[in-house]
Amino acid sequence: xETALKxxxxxxxxxxxxxxxNASAYGVxxxxxxxxxxxxxxxxxxxxxxxxxxxxxDMGEEDARELELLMNTPSSELGSCRYKMADPDVDxxxxxxxxxxxxxxxxxxxxxxxxxDSMDTCNKISAFMAKSGWECRVMGVPKTIDNDLxxxxxxxxxxxxxKYIATSCAEIYKDARVYDTGMVCIVxxxxxxxxxxxxxxxxxxxxxxAPDLIYLPETDFDMDKFIENVRRVYEENGNCLVAVSEGIHxxxxxxxxxxxxxxxxxxxxxxxxxxxxxxxxVVKERMGVKVRGIELSLLQxxxxxxxxxxxxxxxxxxxxxxxxxxxxxxxxxxxxxxxxYEDGQYKCDCxxxxxxxxxxxxxxxxxxWITPDGTNVTQDxxxxxLPLIQGQPERPLENGLPxxxxxxKVLAK
Amino acid sequence: xETALKxxxxxxxxxxxxxxxNASAYGVxxxxxxxxxxxxxxxxxxxxxxxxxxxxxDMGEEDARELELLMNTPSSELGSCRYKMADPDVDxxxxxxxxxxxxxxxxxxxxxxxxxDSMDTCNKISAFMAKSGWECRVMGVPKTIDNDLxxxxxxxxxxxxxKYIATSCAEIYKDARVYDTGMVCIVxxxxxxxxxxxxxxxxxxxxxxAPDLIYLPETDFDMDKFIENVRRVYEENGNCLVAVSEGIHxxxxxxxxxxxxxxxxxxxxxxxxxxxxxxxxVVKERMGVKVRGIELSLLQxxxxxxxxxxxxxxxxxxxxxxxxxxxxxxxxxxxxxxxxYEDGQYKCDCxxxxxxxxxxxxxxxxxxWITPDGTNVTQDxxxxxLPLIQGQPERPLENGLPxxxxxxKVLAK
Numbered sequence: 001x002e003t004a005l006k007x008x009x010x011x012x013x014x015x016x017x018x019x020x021x022n023a024s025a026y027g028v029x030x031x032x033x034x035x036x037x038x039x040x041x042x043x044x045x046x047x048x049x050x051x052x053x054x055x056x057x058d059m060g061e062e063d064a065r066e067l068e069l070l071m072n073t074p075s076s077e078l079g080s081c082r083y084k085m086a087d088p089d090v091d092x093x094x095x096x097x098x099x100x101x102x103x104x105x106x107x108x109x110x111x112x113x114x115x116x117d118s119m120d121t122c123n124k125i126s127a128f129m130a131k132s133g134w135e136c137r138v139m140g141v142p143k144t145i146d147n148d149l150x151x152x153x154x155x156x157x158x159x160x161x162x163k164y165i166a167t168s169c170a171e172i173y174k175d176a177r178v179y180d181t182g183m184v185c186i187v188x189x190x191x192x193x194x195x196x197x198x199x200x201x202x203x204x205x206x207x208x209x210a211p212d213l214i215y216l217p218e219t220d221f222d223m224d225k226f227i228e229n230v231r232r233v234y235e236e237n238g239n240c241l242v243a244v245s246e247g248i249h250x251x252x253x254x255x256x257x258x259x260x261x262x263x264x265x266x267x268x269x270x271x272x273x274x275x276x277x278x279x280x281x282v283v284k285e286r287m288g289v290k291v292r293g294i295e296l297s298l299l300q301x302x303x304x305x306x307x308x309x310x311x312x313x314x315x316x317x318x319x320x321x322x323x324x325x326x327x328x329x330x331x332x333x334x335x336x337x338x339x340x341y342e343d344g345q346y347k348c349d350c351x352x353x354x355x356x357x358x359x360x361x362x363x364x365x366x367x368x369w370i371t372p373d374g375t376n377v378t379q380d381x382x383x384x385x386l387p388l389i390q391g392q393p394e395r396p397l398e399n400g401l402p403x404x405x406x407x408x409k410v411l412a413k
Numbered sequence: 414x415e416t417a418l419k420x421x422x423x424x425x426x427x428x429x430x431x432x433x434x435n436a437s438a439y440g441v442x443x444x445x446x447x448x449x450x451x452x453x454x455x456x457x458x459x460x461x462x463x464x465x466x467x468x469x470x471d472m473g474e475e476d477a478r479e480l481e482l483l484m485n486t487p488s489s490e491l492g493s494c495r496y497k498m499a500d501p502d503v504d505x506x507x508x509x510x511x512x513x514x515x516x517x518x519x520x521x522x523x524x525x526x527x528x529x530d531s532m533d534t535c536n537k538i539s540a541f542m543a544k545s546g547w548e549c550r551v552m553g554v555p556k557t558i559d560n561d562l563x564x565x566x567x568x569x570x571x572x573x574x575x576k577y578i579a580t581s582c583a584e585i586y587k588d589a590r591v592y593d594t595g596m597v598c599i600v601x602x603x604x605x606x607x608x609x610x611x612x613x614x615x616x617x618x619x620x621x622x623a624p625d626l627i628y629l630p631e632t633d634f635d636m637d638k639f640i641e642n643v644r645r646v647y648e649e650n651g652n653c654l655v656a657v658s659e660g661i662h663x664x665x666x667x668x669x670x671x672x673x674x675x676x677x678x679x680x681x682x683x684x685x686x687x688x689x690x691x692x693x694x695v696v697k698e699r700m701g702v703k704v705r706g707i708e709l710s711l712l713q714x715x716x717x718x719x720x721x722x723x724x725x726x727x728x729x730x731x732x733x734x735x736x737x738x739x740x741x742x743x744x745x746x747x748x749x750x751x752x753x754y755e756d757g758q759y760k761c762d763c764x765x766x767x768x769x770x771x772x773x774x775x776x777x778x779x780x781x782w783i784t785p786d787g788t789n790v791t792q793d794x795x796x797x798x799l800p801l802i803q804g805q806p807e808r809p810l811e812n813g814l815p816x817x818x819x820x821x822k823v824l825a826k
Contacts, residue, residue: 016591017587017588017591045593046592046593049593073587074584074587074588075584075587075588075590075591076591079591079592079593080591080592081592081593082592163813163814166813166814167718167814167815168712168716170814170815170817171487171488171711171712171715171716171717171718172711172712172715174430174486174487174488174715174817175430175487175488175711175714175715176711177488178429178430178488178489178492178493179459179492179493179494179495180458180459180462180492180494185711203813203814204814206811206812206813206814207811207814207815207816207817208817208819209817274690277687277690292710292711294708294710294711294712295707295708295710297705297707297708298584298585298588298589298598298705298707299581299584299585299707301588302584302585302587302588303581303584304584305580305584305719306718306719308813386812386813389813389814390812390813391813392810397805398619398620399619399799399803400576400579400616400619400721400799400802400803400804401576401579401580401583401616401617401619401620401802402580402583402620403620404583404587404620404621404622406621
């Protein structure tokens with residue numbers, strides 16, 4: 001393998017933020033700044049849009065201590081984007097512009113941190129650079145709370161989101177049972193096509209606070225059966241805690257959250273709330289009991305204050321390995337995780353997966369990890385997810401609140 | 414003062430739960446179990462309803478270690494109630510029943526942990542016992558995230574809720590600014606009549622993430638001015654983060670959350686979402702920008718995982734002082750907090766306030782702590798609230814999730 005490619009690098013962040021995406025960025029930035037083959041380290045403002053717009057922050061201008069605080073700073077500190085690259089065979093304008101920028105700054109290493117779409121972007125850029133004869137090593141760094149990337153055991157960001165969801169569900173469980181009058185409580189969790197996050201609600205069972213029912217998008221939703229199940233649990237326990245994935249859908253494919261005016265649920269009026277509010281209203285109408293809908297909303301993907309130390313460390317490692325692998329000659333790969341157990345202890349190794357084997361696929365919760373009636377997950381899921389939510393990261397506070405990184409963001413000249 | 418009243422005690426929890434109400438219960442239970450004048454310690458199931466229904470848990474049957482875990486267990490572990498006692502001059506049935514139970518178990522000490530209404534309950538029971546000639550010392554232990562009790566600097570439960578709100582707003586701020594396309598984000602915070610909790614969103618400013626606008630129920634809300642302010646901030650910054658109290662109301666007193674069909678906001682259809690969803694819809698309709706409404710919901714009162722150590726310790730102290738004061742001869746009082754500064758360091762002392770000076774009043778955010786345009790709070794509020802959110806409590810975890818107290822709850826015979 002070639003080993004002495006000298007030049008600058010760019011790190012970009014893409015897609016929805018997570019609690020640990022900045023830990024991956026720090027893994028790239030720190031490792032790159034310390035590597036003698038990498039001459040300058042740039043952070044792209046708002047992902048690939050920053051490359052196209054020549055908005056690159058010079059990471060060498062930042063204080064080391066502030067950069068280190070990226071380990072505990074949620075969201076995408078460099079800014080993110082949701083920009084779908086055209087097929088270069090149809091329109092190569094963007095690719096030519098990227099090549100121009102790469103040449104301008106002598107960019108020989110490109111690291112892109114994101115989910116499915118970002119791996120697709122990575123893959124297209126990689127192919128275009130190869131075709132153009134501009135030697136540039138392109139590496140994907142995985143990121144998504146959705147945990148739906150192929151060819152990796154799990155994704156950085158998922159563990160912290162899972163921990164927040166499980167902790168919050170445990171707290172809601174405690175709160176919702178405080179009166180001797182019953183209540184149905186419905187918690188809406190992110191996950192449009194894959195149910196990993198909603199499944200994580202089951203981890204609240206460790207604290208003795210498992211949801212009674214969990215609905216994932218991997219199975220078809222039936223409103224009548226749902227009400228039947230809620231009623232049964234409520235009659236048995238006097239309470240019912242339900243975790244639902246935002247992506248649950250009827251057998252015909254319509255999202256429950258978008259099919260609110262259908263005859264299926266008997267509601268015909270416009271509605272501003274989300275899925276939780278909708279299901280709460282149906283339960284209220286059909287069962288006449290006290291009910292509350294709670295949407296975890298953005299907090300599940302940005303609650304760095306309750307991050308998993310395992311997740312933070314793995315996110316950093318993914319960025320670090322991306323740089324090390326690229327410098328060692330790798331290109332067109334995504335850093336992936338492989339799990340093993342050493343004396344029963346969970347360990348995570350980094351391996352490389354070809355970008356085109358990851359891009360544009362969605363990994364779902366396996367059918368055998370979902371109970372036959374589709375209202376919960378099995379112990380297999382818990383065994384899988386439990387190691388990922390472990391540990392409390394060191395978290396600097398200032399006056400009782402998190403001390404986030406404060407970057408200068410000096411634009412490269 | 415009389416000092417040798419021997420007998421049992423009851424601790425009851427009432428009203429909405431908090432992250433630290435169990436720390437107060439533990440303050441009472443531990444101190445009472447260790448006191449030689451207190452012969453047995455009972456926890457009332459669901460507050461005063463447990464007394465009326467003779468459902469008392471024998472706290473002497475619990476493991477000391479599990480009891481200690483109450484320090485970090487959110488919600489009301491003994492169960493709560495919202496039970497309004499009748500005026501004893503009109504109907505004394507409940508009071509006679511309470512006297513009967515007090516006699517049955519030789520209850521000479523009654524501790525009630527709650528907000529305004531609970532102090533009222535306490536006060537009425539205290540008066541009835543005095544009239545009946547049954548010597549029983551009755552003490553109120555304050556509790557409310559709303560921070561609206563009179564005659565106390567602040568209330569146990571507020572600090573932890575404030576910390577959760579500030580931390581969550583900081584995280585939402587980071588998340589909501591990640592794209593280069595703007596967004597208006599509206600966070601709905603508890604507080605029907607007093608704006609202490611919504612004001613706490615301002616503390617996110619410590620992390621550099623202050624909401625742009627904060628609306629409290631202490632001032633009248635005007636939808637047109639609201640839109641004007643949001644528009645101005647959005648045009649200046651490309652983003653706008655708004656914190657609103659659920660209790661904001663129009664000048665005529667109607668809650669904004671309940672006046673959704675009025676001409677004021679131009680919406681005429683039924684709606685299932687809450688205030689945040691409603692305001693988000695109005696912003697969307699009038700400004701046509703991307704907008705998201707987030708309701709912090711139950712989590713702000715039960716998120717013990719992000720509790721304030723100061724709050725946990727003060728909550729414990731309030732329970733402890735209640736027992737010590739009662740044993741020393743006090744009755745008909747609520748334990749209150751008095752703030753002082755020692756070499757610039759915040760300190761909190763317990764003092765006693767007559768129950769009838771606390772019951773049924775609501776303390777609001779002072780007008781002078783609200784900016785003249787009613788869209789934010791002043792530095793005075795921040796100086797007041799900041800000491801209350803300090804410190805991370807020791808928090809036992811089990812497999813990455815909080816280890817809550819597991820009480821046996823053995824019913825007294």
